[in-house]
Amino acid sequence: MIKVKGYINPTVINTVDGTFAVSGSNWINVPEGTTLKDLNWIDITPKIKKTKLHKWEVKSPSKSRPGKFNTYLVKFDGTYSCTCLGYTYRRKCRHITKISESFRPSRGRAGAGVV
Secondary structure (H helix, E strand, O other), X not given: OEEEEEOOOOEEEEEOOEEEEEEOOEEEEEOXXXXXXXXXXXXXXXXXXXXXXXXXXXEEEOOOOOOOEEEEEEXXXXXXXXXXXXXXXXXXXXXXXXHHHOOOOOEOHHHOEOO
């Protein structure tokens, strides 16, 4: 068996330069007379894991109305999104940063990990 890694089912191609097993952009030189039955395809397509939808309400002080707060909804279902205008225009915002950094382990002085 000849192992062929790729995203697409492999095929065997005969050219003037030889016989090749091809899967996407992966070309492997194989002996003449090789058939599909001689190939062992290893699918390297990334596996996508479905995640549960998480939601957080983030209260943020209003810049235009001192003393008032705006409430934004941050969602995570594999990727983050936010209802604020910053996310709408730039695809990143301080509300997402605040939520995502809350999951990182805290660090002590001089980078020493705190358990």
